[in-house]
Amino acid sequence: MTAGVRPLLLRGVGFAALVAVIVATSIFPFLWILRTSLQSDAEFGQGATRLLPRHPTFDSYVSNFTEQDFLRPLVNSTVVCAVSTVVSVLFATLAAYALSRLRIAGTGLVLGFVLLAGFFPVLAMVGPLFLLYRKLGFLDSGYPLVLAYMVYTLPIATWLLKNFFDQLPASLEEAALIDGATRLQALRYVVVPVAMPGVFTAAILSFILAWNDFAFALSFLQTPSEFTAPLAIVNLGQSQYQVFYNRIDAAVVVITLPVVLLVLLAQRRIVAGLTAGAVK
Amino acid sequence: MTFRGAPPRPAASRLRRNDRRLGYLLIAPEILVLLAVTAFPLAYNAWNSVRHVDLTDPATTGFVGAANYRALLSSDEFRATLGRTVAYTVVSVAVQLAIGMVVALVLHRRFRGRALVRAAVLIPWAVPTVVCAMLWKTMFDPRTGFVNYLLGLAHLPGSDTTWMAGPWTAWFAIFVADAWKTVPFVALILLAGLQVIPEDIYEAARMDGADAWQQFWRLTVPLLKPALLVALVFRTLSALLVFDVVFIMTGGGPGDTTETLAYLNWQAFLVDSNFGAGGAVSIVLVAMSLAIAGAYTRLLRTDREATP
Numbered sequence: 001m002t003a004g005v006r007p008l009l010l011r012g013v014g015f016a017a018l019v020a021v022i023v024a025t026s027i028f029p030f031l032w033i034l035r036t037s038l039q040s041d042a043e044f045g046q047g048a049t050r051l052l053p054r055h056p057t058f059d060s061y062v063s064n065f066t067e068q069d070f071l072r073p074l075v076n077s078t079v080v081c082a083v084s085t086v087v088s089v090l091f092a093t094l095a096a097y098a099l100s101r102l103r104i105a106g107t108g109l110v111l112g113f114v115l116l117a118g119f120f121p122v123l124a125m126v127g128p129l130f131l132l133y134r135k136l137g138f139l140d141s142g143y144p145l146v147l148a149y150m151v152y153t154l155p156i157a158t159w160l161l162k163n164f165f166d167q168l169p170a171s172l173e174e175a176a177l178i179d180g181a182t183r184l185q186a187l188r189y190v191v192v193p194v195a196m197p198g199v200f201t202a203a204i205l206s207f208i209l210a211w212n213d214f215a216f217a218l219s220f221l222q223t224p225s226e227f228t229a230p231l232a233i234v235n236l237g238q239s240q241y242q243v244f245y246n247r248i249d250a251a252v253v254v255i256t257l258p259v260v261l262l263v264l265l266a267q268r269r270i271v272a273g274l275t276a277g278a279v280k
Numbered sequence: 281m282t283f284r285g286a287p288p289r290p291a292a293s294r295l296r297r298n299d300r301r302l303g304y305l306l307i308a309p310e311i312l313v314l315l316a317v318t319a320f321p322l323a324y325n326a327w328n329s330v331r332h333v334d335l336t337d338p339a340t341t342g343f344v345g346a347a348n349y350r351a352l353l354s355s356d357e358f359r360a361t362l363g364r365t366v367a368y369t370v371v372s373v374a375v376q377l378a379i380g381m382v383v384a385l386v387l388h389r390r391f392r393g394r395a396l397v398r399a400a401v402l403i404p405w406a407v408p409t410v411v412c413a414m415l416w417k418t419m420f421d422p423r424t425g426f427v428n429y430l431l432g433l434a435h436l437p438g439s440d441t442t443w444m445a446g447p448w449t450a451w452f453a454i455f456v457a458d459a460w461k462t463v464p465f466v467a468l469i470l471l472a473g474l475q476v477i478p479e480d481i482y483e484a485a486r487m488d489g490a491d492a493w494q495q496f497w498r499l500t501v502p503l504l505k506p507a508l509l510v511a512l513v514f515r516t517l518s519a520l521l522v523f524d525v526v527f528i529m530t531g532g533g534p535g536d537t538t539e540t541l542a543y544l545n546w547q548a549f550l551v552d553s554n555f556g557a558g559g560a561v562s563i564v565l566v567a568m569s570l571a572i573a574g575a576y577t578r579l580l581r582t583d584r585e586a587t588p
Contacts, residue, residue: 018386019397025460026400029415032426036418048429095310102303103296110307117314119513119573121521123542124562125317127549128324151317154310183302212408214524219550230410234528245418252411259406267399270406274465275472 037249044246060250064236070251072225073232080142080228081210088153089203096161097187118155126219133220140222148216153206163276164198201273204266229255322566328559335553348560357536365541369519376459376515380466387467388474405464413528416457447537450530454538457525466511473507506580513576517569541565
């Protein structure tokens, strides 16, 4: 902690209170969601009268997977996001290696374009891609989402891997090249294994960013059996008279758990990956 | 292409030429994909924006010149939406940056359990926007949500507020949801910036008698400028293009008081099937995004040149 800002943030009790507020703000909404998801429809209907559910029940979870088919959108999301992650990490690895090592003309220009693509307004992509997919008969299926998701995943994966490769010494693959390996062999058998932490981070971030999508799924999918998980959540728990947040929240808990696990397991890498380049 | 250092030997230059050829091949897949999802939509939107394209009535498709833009710029709805979106962007980014700075300063301090606190902060960033919007919709639900329950418990006024029924309260709810998910990102970027500032600068400043407030504004903020600009450009663009949270929490309501530019764009495409008007809105969005990204890049570059 830099001494300069310490007095600005109070000492002792004040600082502890600040930490408590930050943690509570981050975590408490999840606890409320968990509590709501454990209510029955009847108890939920009575409104918020107590902090804990009177009779905790898994009814909402059960109904999401029996009356509704929430498993299907979960599978859809997993498949689409896994495919986009694999493809973008592959493309980003190739491109980042070229940008880091092969001295191609216009490296700066390419990196600038990749960054700018990451800032491209998603809603401005929706219309033209909708028309294209409609013409090709691709609407209402998960796979065309893979192409659209690249706009979320490729820029960050490329920048992250380029930074990572830059930090690896060139002598790493030079030995292999002198021994007669081709560039691609050197990349595949020497560089990538060493760069595995970077590749892994790129994959995690790509997956999280693809999993986050709502706008594309909302625009390109119409049949509930094709929905991704975020899109399906919005349609859960709607009845004629009332929105049953207990059912929605059960789905929210289900979709949040893997994310929480991922963050707890790979916290360091996610932070390093997200902030790579931000301070250089 | 300029070579650095000594001129290369002939064999090396052939190798380099092969390398370069391979380089173009390796970046080709990525560049093609990114062109397909950015340059193609941009060109197609530009083309559609000067035509009448109504999917429900294909026979009427045809060139209309600047009519879509004229209609857009003279429409009260568009002007109101533009003003709303810009106002939200300015206010929300300023507040989120301030909160993010406090969180970053807290996380920068060494204390027991810091790693856990950092993980706790990171989780809101990692959950999908839909989860975030649904979660806060649950929290703000007038009868079954936590916010009114808490206000009631504390005997504070407003415990019967129907948050989504008024424009100000609805915007407040949108802001809370948006900030909850994005402040962690801002905090992490700023934290990374704080971590590269050398400690001894502060000691020198202290010896010169600078108090904490002066040290913060005269040292921390200027030295943090690159990280601040990066956080600022990411936040500005995503606030300007906010869509998911609005769609889920308010659906643009009450009336059209929480509609944003991105929401308007989506409506033009997928509700009205009007790809001419939608194309024009898209072009405006792209132009605004490019202008903002360009301005920040320039700021960052001049900043770097000034402090090598």
